[in-house]
Amino acid sequence: xxxxxxxxxxxxxxxxxxxxxxxxxxxxxxxxxxxxxxxxxxxxxxxxxxxxxxxxxxxxxxxxxxxxxxxxxxxxxxxxxxxxxxxxxxxxxxxxxxxxxxxxxxxxxxxxxxxxxxxxxxxxxxxxxxxxxxxxxxxxxxxxxxxxxxxxxxxxxxxxxxxxxxxxxxxxxxxxxxxxxxxxxxxxxxxxxxxxxxxxxxxxxxxxxxxxxxxxxxxxxxxxxxxxxxxxxxxxxxxxxxxxxxxxxxxxxxxxxxxxxxx
Amino acid sequence: xxxxxxxxxxxxxxxxxxxxxxxxxxxxxxxxxxxxxxxxxxxxxxxxxxxxxxxxxxxxxxxxxxxxxxxxxxxxxxxxxxxxxxxxxxxxxxxxxxxxxxxxxxxxxxxxxxxxxxxxxxxxxxxxxxxxxxxxxxxxxxxxxxxxxxxxxxxxxxxxxxxxxxxxxxxxxxxxxxxxxxxxxxxxxxxxxxxxxxxxxxxxxxxxxxxxxxxxxxxxxxxxxxxxxxxxxxxxxxxxxxxxxxxxxxxxxxxxxxxxxxxxxxxxxxxxxxxxxxxxxxxxxxxxxxxxxxxxxxxxxxxxxxxxxxxxxxxxxxxxxxxxxxxxxxxxxxxxxxxxxxxxxxxxxxxxxxxxxxxxxxxxxxxxxxxxxxxxxxxxxxxxxxxxxxxxxx
Numbered sequence: 269x270x271x272x273x274x275x276x277x278x279x280x281x282x283x284x285x286x287x288x289x290x291x292x293x294x295x296x297x298x299x300x301x302x303x304x305x306x307x308x309x310x311x312x313x314x315x316x317x318x319x320x321x322x323x324x325x326x327x328x329x330x331x332x333x334x335x336x337x338x339x340x341x342x343x344x345x346x347x348x349x350x351x352x353x354x355x356x357x358x359x360x361x362x363x364x365x366x367x368x369x370x371x372x373x374x375x376x377x378x379x380x381x382x383x384x385x386x387x388x389x390x391x392x393x394x395x396x397x398x399x400x401x402x403x404x405x406x407x408x409x410x411x412x413x414x415x416x417x418x419x420x421x422x423x424x425x426x427x428x429x430x431x432x433x434x435x436x437x438x439x440x441x442x443x444x445x446x447x448x449x450x451x452x453x454x455x456x457x458x459x460x461x462x463x464x465x466x467x468x469x470x471x472x473x474x475x476x477x478x479x480x481x482x483x484x485x486x487x488x489x490x491x492x493x494x495x496x497x498x499x500x501x502x503x504x505x506x507x508x509x510x511x512x513x514x515x516x517x518x519x520x521x522x523x524x525x526x527x528x529x530x531x
Numbered sequence: 532x533x534x535x536x537x538x539x540x541x542x543x544x545x546x547x548x549x550x551x552x553x554x555x556x557x558x559x560x561x562x563x564x565x566x567x568x569x570x571x572x573x574x575x576x577x578x579x580x581x582x583x584x585x586x587x588x589x590x591x592x593x594x595x596x597x598x599x600x601x602x603x604x605x606x607x608x609x610x611x612x613x614x615x616x617x618x619x620x621x622x623x624x625x626x627x628x629x630x631x632x633x634x635x636x637x638x639x640x641x642x643x644x645x646x647x648x649x650x651x652x653x654x655x656x657x658x659x660x661x662x663x664x665x666x667x668x669x670x671x672x673x674x675x676x677x678x679x680x681x682x683x684x685x686x687x688x689x690x691x692x693x694x695x696x697x698x699x700x701x702x703x704x705x706x707x708x709x710x711x712x713x714x715x716x717x718x719x720x721x722x723x724x725x726x727x728x729x730x731x732x733x734x735x736x737x738x739x740x741x742x743x744x745x746x747x748x749x750x751x752x753x754x755x756x757x758x759x760x761x762x763x764x765x766x767x768x769x770x771x772x773x774x775x776x777x778x779x780x781x782x783x784x785x786x787x788x789x790x791x792x793x794x795x796x797x798x799x800x801x802x803x804x805x806x807x808x809x810x811x812x813x814x815x816x817x818x819x820x821x822x823x824x825x826x827x828x829x830x831x832x833x834x835x836x837x838x839x840x841x842x843x844x845x846x847x848x849x850x851x852x853x854x855x856x857x858x859x860x861x862x863x864x865x866x867x868x869x870x871x872x873x874x875x876x877x878x879x880x881x882x883x884x885x886x887x888x889x890x891x892x893x894x895x896x897x898x899x900x901x902x903x904x905x906x907x908x909x910x911x912x913x914x915x916x917x918x919x920x921x922x923x924x925x
Contacts, residue, residue, distance in 0.1 A: 338549045339549075341549055341550065341553075342553060345553055457557055457560055457561075458553060458557055459557070459590060459591055460554060460557060460558075460590060460591040460592060460594070460595065460604055461591045461594070461604065463550060463553045463554050463557060464550070464554075464599075464604050464605065466550070467550060
């Protein structure tokens with residue numbers, strides 16, 4: 269069984285240091301990179317499926333800056349077999365469409381039974397790359413998976429897809445691309461053996477030229493969108509904190525609500 | 532809409548690598564989720580936490596000090612220190628499990644033959660067996676060379692007579708690295724040899740378990756050797772090498788105690804800081820009162836200083852520095868004193884609440900004291916550093 273997991277290094281949401289640079293682009297130097305949260309859930313599922321099958325590989329695929337191997341090591345430490353990094357200075361500043369095109373081209377060079385992706389990333393939150401990659405690569409697309417059940421003998425995969433009212437059950441032939449959510453289950457913390465083993469796992473790189481992508485269609489120059497302005501939401505009006513003991517506090521709250529004719 | 536920006540984050544010589552951070556964080560999560568909830572009970576009952584020993588073994592943490600070819604994770608000092616630090620933040624007794632496993636094994640690593648390493652390391656790395664380090668005696672603490680336990684050659688064996696005192700894990704270990712006199716007439720530093728004794732065995736007994744101020748979950752034992760036979764194949768290195776093996780062991784193991792001390796200090800700092808954020812007196816958070824803020828600042832600086840020296844010492848010792856003994860002694864000296872100071876101040880910050888067991892800082896203060904005592908007292912560390920500064924005199 270071979271599962272490709274699309275993954276992206278993103279600024280650590282827990283650091284609180286995500287911010288845009290002066291040109292409106294994400295300032296990736298502001299905080300350390302981590303594996304995108306949703307990617308960890310689908311990676312965990314991929315690792316579980318391969319373990320249950322008793323054989324197979326989990327391959328990480330990422331389009332990212334040249335420093336990305338550091339972050340990919342974290343995913344390798346969880347147990348992925350190897351990583352493939354598409355990196356090229358010309359890709360810097362790429363928009364979602366270009367990213368989709370590059371990842372689809374890279375995916376087409378690989379043989380696999382299933383491809384997984386997180387539903388969105390915590391930095392851009394566009395949520396369209398998995399669907400776009402499936403479309404460009406000609407793969408069936410199953411989204412918002414809460415469960416993933418492959419049948420290798422029948423070469424099909426069944427997914428419970430989360431909806432507003434519950435879930436749908438979808439089935440598709442392999443190979444297929446599935447986007448997944450945290451409903452798939454908590455990701456394992458890398459074992460120490462996994463962390464030490466990660467240093468010797470292979471991360472191969474693919475240059476854009478290898479994929480036959482026109483440089484003019486990617487990067488800042490080829491971007492289909494551009495950030496023209498950004499600003500923080502306006503600060504909230506001053507809040508009033510009531511710390512008095514219960515009786516006095518209740519009196520103040522009642523007075524506050526009464527003043528505004530809410531009671 | 533996020534776009535790709537080229538950026539690099541170079542580790543540089545003064546930052547932990549990605550791998551070190553992953554390792555540290557993996558142990559931290561384990562310490563917070565599984566070790567911390569047990570710490571108070573371990574101290575109260577003074578029972579060795581076999582469940583946490585198993586946890587460390589299951590998570591390969593006990594494999595850190597051993598070479599990879601024997602099932603270990605490499606034996607580099609910095610990863611071991613990072614793990615001990617994170618565990619000790621939650622529970623000093625638990626951090627010590629790893630530190631003692633390393634301490635007892637170092638003589639085999641430094642002086643054992645490859646056959647001996649192959650014989651013993653796999654079960655130690657897996658945590659299936661524990662090992663202890665038996666050097667200290669009632670009359671030979673700081674004065675290691677004054678040891679009186681003897682090992683007399685008898686055919687293919689040695690026969691060991693004597694006793695050892697204050698041996699961590701002495702009552703629960705399966706292997707004991709014992710230092711005994713093989714030649715009483717040799718020059719002072721050539722009298723001792725090192726042996727690995729597999730217990731239980733005839734003539735070996737645990738004669739006492741100490742009731743201690745701190746690290747109360749860690750069994751500290753007096754061991755009696757009454758005609759204990761050990762085959763020649765269990766001697767480490769040559770006869771007479773014992774003292775040097777012990778000294779070289781301590782050069783590598785002292786950072787482990789420094790790591791325990793840094794962890795204890797960090798744990799205490801975190802409790803004191805959280806308390807200072809919440810506790811209000813005189814209409815404000817006490818952390819904002821300058822005398823309290825100054826204490827917290829000094830505690831943070833002391834802990835961080837000890838930590839950075841520890842990490843540097845680990846890297847230097849592993850790099851084969853000719854001043855390994857200076858680095859080792861220095862990091863333990865600074866960290867032990869920092870731990871005692873920081874935990875004492877943590878109790879102070881909490882005031883009356885710091886004195887009762889509702890908060891963990893009183894336990895941390897009791898735990899911290901040992902880091903100024905074992906693996907060489909602070910006075911011995913100063914001797915080592917002074918000698919290193921002045922150069923040997925003949």
